[in-house]
Amino acid sequence: MRRFVPVIVVALLATVPLWLGDPYILNAFITTGIFTIAAMSLNLLLGYTGQLSLGHVAFFGIGAYVSALTALGFDVELFDGFHVVHEPWPVIYGFILAIVIAGLCGYLVGKLSFRVRGAYFVIVTISFAEVVRLVALNWVELTQGPLALTNIPPVTLGLPGIGYANLYGKTGNYYLVLGVGVIAYVVIKHLVQSRIGRAMIALKENESLALSVGINVTRYLVLAAIVSAAIAGAAGSLYAHYLRIIDPDIFLFLYTVTMVIMVITGGKGTLAGPVVGGALFGAIPVIVRSFAAPEVQWILYGAFMIAIIFVLPQGIVPAIERWFAPRPSKKQLVASQSSVSAE
Amino acid sequence: MSEFLQHIANTLILGGTYALLGIGLTLIFGIMRVVNFTHGELYTFGAYFVFLISSVLGLNFLLALPVAIIAGLVLGALIELLLLRPMRGADIDTTMLVMIGAMIVMQNSEQLVWGGVAKSVSTPFPETPLVIGPVSVSYLRVFVLVMALLLIAATYVLINRTKLGKAMRATFQDRDTAALMGVNVRAIYTATFAIGSSLAAAAGALLGPAYVISPHMGDIASLKAFAIVILGGLGNITGAAIGGFILALAEELGAGYVSSGYRDAMGFLIIIAVLLIKPTGLFARAERIG
Numbered sequence: 001m002r003r004f005v006p007v008i009v010v011a012l013l014a015t016v017p018l019w020l021g022d023p024y025i026l027n028a029f030i031t032t033g034i035f036t037i038a039a040m041s042l043n044l045l046l047g048y049t050g051q052l053s054l055g056h057v058a059f060f061g062i063g064a065y066v067s068a069l070t071a072l073g074f075d076v077e078l079f080d081g082f083h084v085v086h087e088p089w090p091v092i093y094g095f096i097l098a099i100v101i102a103g104l105c106g107y108l109v110g111k112l113s114f115r116v117r118g119a120y121f122v123i124v125t126i127s128f129a130e131v132v133r134l135v136a137l138n139w140v141e142l143t144q145g146p147l148a149l150t151n152i153p154p155v156t157l158g159l160p161g162i163g164y165a166n167l168y169g170k171t172g173n174y175y176l177v178l179g180v181g182v183i184a185y186v187v188i189k190h191l192v193q194s195r196i197g198r199a200m201i202a203l204k205e206n207e208s209l210a211l212s213v214g215i216n217v218t219r220y221l222v223l224a225a226i227v228s229a230a231i232a233g234a235a236g237s238l239y240a241h242y243l244r245i246i247d248p249d250i251f252l253f254l255y256t257v258t259m260v261i262m263v264i265t266g267g268k269g270t271l272a273g274p275v276v277g278g279a280l281f282g283a284i285p286v287i288v289r290s291f292a293a294p295e296v297q298w299i300l301y302g303a304f305m306i307a308i309i310f311v312l313p314q315g316i317v318p319a320i321e322r323w324f325a326p327r328p329s330k331k332q333l334v335a336s337q338s339s340v341s342a343e
Numbered sequence: 344m345s346e347f348l349q350h351i352a353n354t355l356i357l358g359g360t361y362a363l364l365g366i367g368l369t370l371i372f373g374i375m376r377v378v379n380f381t382h383g384e385l386y387t388f389g390a391y392f393v394f395l396i397s398s399v400l401g402l403n404f405l406l407a408l409p410v411a412i413i414a415g416l417v418l419g420a421l422i423e424l425l426l427l428r429p430m431r432g433a434d435i436d437t438t439m440l441v442m443i444g445a446m447i448v449m450q451n452s453e454q455l456v457w458g459g460v461a462k463s464v465s466t467p468f469p470e471t472p473l474v475i476g477p478v479s480v481s482y483l484r485v486f487v488l489v490m491a492l493l494l495i496a497a498t499y500v501l502i503n504r505t506k507l508g509k510a511m512r513a514t515f516q517d518r519d520t521a522a523l524m525g526v527n528v529r530a531i532y533t534a535t536f537a538i539g540s541s542l543a544a545a546a547g548a549l550l551g552p553a554y555v556i557s558p559h560m561g562d563i564a565s566l567k568a569f570a571i572v573i574l575g576g577l578g579n580i581t582g583a584a585i586g587g588f589i590l591a592l593a594e595e596l597g598a599g600y601v602s603s604g605y606r607d608a609m610g611f612l613i614i615i616a617v618l619l620i621k622p623t624g625l626f627a628r629a630e631r632i633g
Contacts, residue, residue: 304444
């Protein structure tokens with residue numbers, strides 16, 4: 001029964017644009033979906049390898065900028081008279097490049113930052129995101145700085161000979177985000193349930209033990225960082241082509257915090273956790289916007305995060321699973337104990 | 344050359360406040376093993392307190408600093424009692440998340456109360472700068488440097504010459520043995536967090552009037568404090584003091600000779616470089632406090 005839950009959820013989500021009339025709510029669904037994809041990618045690092053990466057928004061933002069600049073084109077003077085000129089390319093190349101370049105950044109950051117652990121690792125990842133933000137803010141020739149990149153074209157889907165369709169509308173973007181979300185979920189599911197995933201969990205539980213049984217810790221951490229960054233880059237690309245305008249504020253620490261809250265609340269290290277957390281924190285602004293200022297929303301976010309850590313430190317999904325788990329009967333308990341003692 | 348001397352003067356003034364900020368954070372991390380994300384918010388809190396006292400209530404500007412320090416002590420003690428004491432024994436990542444939650448609540452409360460528009464504080468110091476040879480500095484900034492140095496000295500005396508300081512150093516070295524010797528470790532934690540917080544509030548109260556005050560000024564202050572602490576080695580007070588001046592120098596020279604847009608990037612480049620080359624910090628002999 002449990003294995004059908006994701007299929008049922010996707011089927012229900014696919015019907016949403018058919019009956020939902022309110023464009024504001026559909027917009028909330030789309031942005032929530034994009035941030036849920038980013039949260040899913042963060043969960044790979046935070047939940048499965050146990051590394052608290054607080055610079056995740058860097059990969060999201062890099063994906064957004066790479067994708068937007070690929071589609072818009074640019075003309076940058078690197079040094080005296082040497083120009084790098086790029087003609088606009090179709091959006092789909094931007095999407096692919098966003099994934100590749102974000103993944104590459106994940107590789108570099110992973111290689112460097114996994115030399116340290118704990119508090120040091122957290123601070124290195126935050127620093128990386130801040131440096132990227134300052135570059136986006138100051139390299140005005142490339143990024144327009146605080147003036148923002150505008151008129152980013154929407155995603156175009158299609159094949160030569162059949163024709164192309166621009167995804168201007170919300171419905172088209174909704175299905176695009178849903179599709180990418182499903183792909184990201186499947187990729188992460190296969191990764192964490194493979195040998196690689198078991199190695200990641202082993203090194204989260206006990207890094208020195210994992211090392212001693214021959215798991216190449218850094219290799220798996222870097223691998224997780226690459227996949228995680230690449231998926232975040234894909235989410236960033238979707239964000240850029242949906243909003244059609246991006247500025248350096250995309251790198252704000254608050255966006256990383258949003259992703260972290262989603263993962264922690266839903267349940268880190270579970271496949272469904274970021275989706276549940278994402279849905280919850282996507283719904284809160286919609287519900288409270290009528291009576292609360294944005295500051296109050298953020299205060300609620302922060303208070304909610306503290307409350308969750310105090311009350312449900314494992315998150316919502318593991319709590320639900322425990323609730324529904326068949327309680328072992330007395331007979332089974334006795335049997336399992338005797339089998340342990342027999343060993 | 345005169346330009347360089349001006350940069351050195353600016354470095355000294357900025358560095359004093361940075362050192363205060365770093366010492367507060369390194370005390371908290373060294374003794375409590377808590378990465379304090381609310382540090383920058385206490386800095387903002389101190390700055391707004393000056394605004395409240397001198398601009399809103401119209402009281403004496405010189406009164407604002409001691410009041411901000413006391414307010415920082417109280418707020419720090421409250422955070423420790425409400426949020427950190429129940430989390431004792433949780434792993435470092437979990438406490439970090441709680442502190443991030445607290446940071447978001449504090450920052451947005453400030454924005455709710457004061458609004459998003461930046462505020463400036465009028466001070467009783469003369470507008471004309473003090474000119475010594477090729478260097479010119481405003482009287483306010485001289486006051487900021489003197490006060491910062493006095494507070495650093497006071498913290499040094501507190502840690503090295505008082506009974507409370509001795510108990511703090513003992514807790515840093517070995518929590519369990521200190522508890523066994525009759526040190527009330529829970530009270531030491533509260534005191535440490537309160538003192539560290541009040542230093543951040545003092546830094547904000549000093550630097551706030553020199554620039555403008557905005558609800559988001561704490562973000563960058565937190566990250567700069569992290570940079571300073573990592574430079575000096577975690578838990579190393581002298582290291583944090585020197586680290587504050589090094590960061591100020593790097594920012595001044597970076598802004599002066601490279602590009603002013605990348606002034607704030609210096610701290611992060613320092614963090615990344617130090618951690619890759621010498622992760623224990625530049626001044627870590629052995630891990631110690633004092």
